[in-house]
Amino acid sequence: MTSRIDTLLADKKIELPKAAAPVANYVPAVIVGNLVFTAGQVTVWNGEFKFVGKLGKEFGVEQGQQAARLCGLNVLAQLKAALNGDLDRVKRVVKLGVFVNSTADFTDQPKVANGVSDLMVEVFGDAGKHARTAVGVNVLPLNLAVEVDAIFEIA
Amino acid sequence: MTSRIDTLLADKKIELPKAAAPVANYVPAVIVGNLVFTAGQVTVWNGEFKFVGKLGKEFGVEQGQQAARLCGLNVLAQLKAALNGDLDRVKRVVKLGVFVNSTADFTDQPKVANGVSDLMVEVFGDAGKHARTAVGVNVLPLNLAVEVDAIFEIA
Amino acid sequence: MTSRIDTLLADKKIELPKAAAPVANYVPAVIVGNLVFTAGQVTVWNGEFKFVGKLGKEFGVEQGQQAARLCGLNVLAQLKAALNGDLDRVKRVVKLGVFVNSTADFTDQPKVANGVSDLMVEVFGDAGKHARTAVGVNVLPLNLAVEVDAIFEIA
Numbered sequence: 001m002t003s004r005i006d007t008l009l010a011d012k013k014i015e016l017p018k019a020a021a022p023v024a025n026y027v028p029a030v031i032v033g034n035l036v037f038t039a040g041q042v043t044v045w046n047g048e049f050k051f052v053g054k055l056g057k058e059f060g061v062e063q064g065q066q067a068a069r070l071c072g073l074n075v076l077a078q079l080k081a082a083l084n085g086d087l088d089r090v091k092r093v094v095k096l097g098v099f100v101n102s103t104a105d106f107t108d109q110p111k112v113a114n115g116v117s118d119l120m121v122e123v124f125g126d127a128g129k130h131a132r133t134a135v136g137v138n139v140l141p142l143n144l145a146v147e148v149d150a151i152f153e154i155a
Numbered sequence: 156m157t158s159r160i161d162t163l164l165a166d167k168k169i170e171l172p173k174a175a176a177p178v179a180n181y182v183p184a185v186i187v188g189n190l191v192f193t194a195g196q197v198t199v200w201n202g203e204f205k206f207v208g209k210l211g212k213e214f215g216v217e218q219g220q221q222a223a224r225l226c227g228l229n230v231l232a233q234l235k236a237a238l239n240g241d242l243d244r245v246k247r248v249v250k251l252g253v254f255v256n257s258t259a260d261f262t263d264q265p266k267v268a269n270g271v272s273d274l275m276v277e278v279f280g281d282a283g284k285h286a287r288t289a290v291g292v293n294v295l296p297l298n299l300a301v302e303v304d305a306i307f308e309i310a
Numbered sequence: 311m312t313s314r315i316d317t318l319l320a321d322k323k324i325e326l327p328k329a330a331a332p333v334a335n336y337v338p339a340v341i342v343g344n345l346v347f348t349a350g351q352v353t354v355w356n357g358e359f360k361f362v363g364k365l366g367k368e369f370g371v372e373q374g375q376q377a378a379r380l381c382g383l384n385v386l387a388q389l390k391a392a393l394n395g396d397l398d399r400v401k402r403v404v405k406l407g408v409f410v411n412s413t414a415d416f417t418d419q420p421k422v423a424n425g426v427s428d429l430m431v432e433v434f435g436d437a438g439k440h441a442r443t444a445v446g447v448n449v450l451p452l453n454l455a456v457e458v459d460a461i462f463e464i465a
Contacts, residue, residue, distance in 0.1 A: 024420065025427040026442040030404045032345065032463045035187065037405045040443035054414075094185045095192045099445045104209075107298045110179065117180040132181040133195035133304045135254045136294035139446035143417045149443045153187045190342065249340045250347045259364075262453045265334065272335040287336040288350035288459045290409045291449035308342045 005087035005123065012122065016073055018046050019081040029082035035094070036082055036152040041074035042144045043067045051145035055136075056106025059145055064108075065115030068098060071148035072116035076123065079152060092153040093120045093130040099147045102136035109134040116148050160242035160278065167277065171228055173201050174236040184237035190249070191237055191307040196229035197299045198222045206300040210291075211261025214300055219263075220270030223253060226303035227271035231278065234307060247308040248275045248285040254302040257291035264289040271303050315397035315433065322432065326383055328356050329391040339392035345404070346392055346462040351384035352454045353377045361455035365446075366416025369455055374418075375425030378408060381458035382426035386433065389462060402463040403430045403440040409457040412446035419444040426458050 009016065022028060022039065029038045043051040051067040053059055059067070076087070083089050098113040100106075113134035120128035130150075140147050164171065177183060177194065184193045198206040206222040208214055214222070231242070238244050253268040255261075268289035275283035285305075295302050319326065332338060332349065339348045353361040361377040363369055369377070386397070393399050408423040410416075423444035430438035440460075450457050 022442075024424045025431040025439060026406070027439045028441065030402065030439075030441045032402065032404050033188075033343075037441045037461065039441040040445070092185065092187065094187050096181070097443065099443075102294050104293045104448075105298075107294060107296060109294075109296045114179045121180040129180060129182045129185075131183065131185045131192045131194040131304070132177075133252065133254075133302070134296060135195070135292050135302060136296075137445050138259075138293040138414045138448040139412050139417060139419075141417060141419045141444060141446075143415075147443070147445060149441070151192070188343075247340065247342065249342050251336070257449050259448045260453075262449060262451060264449075264451045269334045276335040284335060284337045284340075286338065286340045286347045286349040286459070287332075288407065288409075288457070289451060290350070290447050290457060291451075293414075293448040306347065 003086065003088050016077040019077040020044060028078035031082060034154055036079060036154055038075050038078050038150045040147045040149040041071045041078060042141060042147050043070045044074060049142055049144060052143050053145060054101045054103055055112060055145060056103030061108050061111045064112035064145060067145040068112050068115030068148065069119050071146050072119040075148055075150045089154045090124060090152055091127060091155050093124055093128050094151040094153050096130050096132045097149045098132065098134040099137050099140060101140040101145050109136050158241060158243050171232040174232040175199060183233035186237060189309055191234060191309055193230050193233050193305045195302045195304040196226045196233060197296060197302050198225045199229060204297055204299060207298050208300060209256045209258055210267060210300060211258030216263050216266045219267035219300060222300040223267050223270030223303065224274050226301050227274040230303055230305045244309045245279060245307055246282060246310050248279055248283050249306040249308050251285050251287045252304045253289040254292050254295060256295040256300050264291050313396060313398050326387040329387040330354060338388035341392060344464055346389060346464055348385050348388050348460045350457045350459040351381045351388060352451060352457050353380045354384060359452055359454060362453050363455060364411045364413055365422060365455060366413030371418050371421045374422035374455060377455040378422050378425030379429050381456050382429040385458055385460045399464045400434060400462055401437060401465050403434055403438050404461040404463050406440050406442045407459045408444040409447050409450060411450040411455050419446050
């Protein structure tokens with residue numbers, strides 16, 4: 001039987017990156033009851049880091065949205081791996097935490113965060129609508145532009 | 156039947172703002188099982204933004220506490236809307252995340268956070284006592300002073 | 311009957327600090343169902359603050375790891391107190407949030423976070439492997455170097 005979400009991803013030409021294995025004593029996602037907590041995902045595509053720099057300096061809003069979307073694609077890749085490939089088990093995107101590497105005068109974190117919020121709704125429809133916290137930070141790992149973590153409800 | 160919490164809010168003259176609808180692909184609160192996760196709430200009163208600036212520059216501790224309290228009032232407004240108006244369903248305030256827009260030498264984030272912690276205990280009594288994480292950040296959306304998200308347990 | 315984790319801590323000579331009582335309207339940990347949410351814990355040892363300063367300025371990676379580990383010891387102390395002394399009830403470390411007080415060009419937050427991630431695996435083995443979000447911030451309470459909060463699954 002074909003996965004509904006996999007079919008949708010193919011139809012929309014949304015390609016997921018490879019789910020990267022953490023290189024330290026943590027894991028990309030933990031399932032507890034009907035919740036999945038993902039680790040913070042960054043702007044990486046199959047091992048290659050993208051979007052190195054800060055919003056308000058190296059990047060503007062539109063690039064920030066692409067960066068946030070890329071974080072979201074990694075969130076979905078890790079979620080899929082945690083669910084043994086079955087994204088159809090997702091009942092709801094519960095919460096997104098969006099950390100935006102920002103200069104002190106860049107204040108459009110919500111617009112940047114829309115890059116990943118829109119992705120979730122594109123993939124899961126109304127079930128993709130989530131609570132969200134978007135904040136600025138003065139630096140992120142490897143000076144990447146955006147980091148996103150997530151909580152999902154699964155069946 | 157009158158709501159216990161609504162009566163208490165009226166007695167204490169605590170007025171909640173209107174629960175603002177997000178203007179993007181996310182929602183103010185998600186209920187999953189007996190937990191409610193709220194989106195990050197900022198310093199806004201019925202659509203008008205308040206407390207624009209950073210702690211340690213434009214604002215001191217006392218104004219920061221008022222800002223944090225205002226975030227908390229918006230958290231409660233969103234929670235109430237998510238519970239179809241019935242705040243009596245709240246069993247416990249589980250967790251608050253308090254992000255304080257700070258200069259690099261402002262280190263009183265916990266005092267600022269007390270503004271929203273005190274509100275929760277004022278409203279819910281012992282059930283309002285929560286775990287809390289208060290951190291500084293170099294900037295927040297629209298350069299607002301404080302952002303607060305929350306997790307509640309409901310009956 | 312002897313606690314398995316207490317014995318392990320003794321064998322490994324891992325000493326927990328005293329669980330400090332918050333001095334405001336919040337609590338160090340909240341249990342909701344089979345989850346425990348801890349408050350953000352900082353670099354304190356029995357009331358004495360340690361590691362005052364920023365990564366990239368006062369501290370390098372190795373000191374940052376020690377700071378993160380100290381936060382983790384406080385997380386465990388608070389968790390133990392919340393569980394009436396019985397750390398054997400821990401089924402899984404679900405999620406760590408690691409906030410690193412950083413200059414804008416310090417980008418090794420993941421290495422710093424390993425200080426607390428390694429501690430969790432040292433104490434709980436495979437059950438200590440968690441999802442993790444590590445970010446930089448421009449300042450933390452009292453200018454301490456690291457702050458860590460956590461979610462645990464308990465039996």
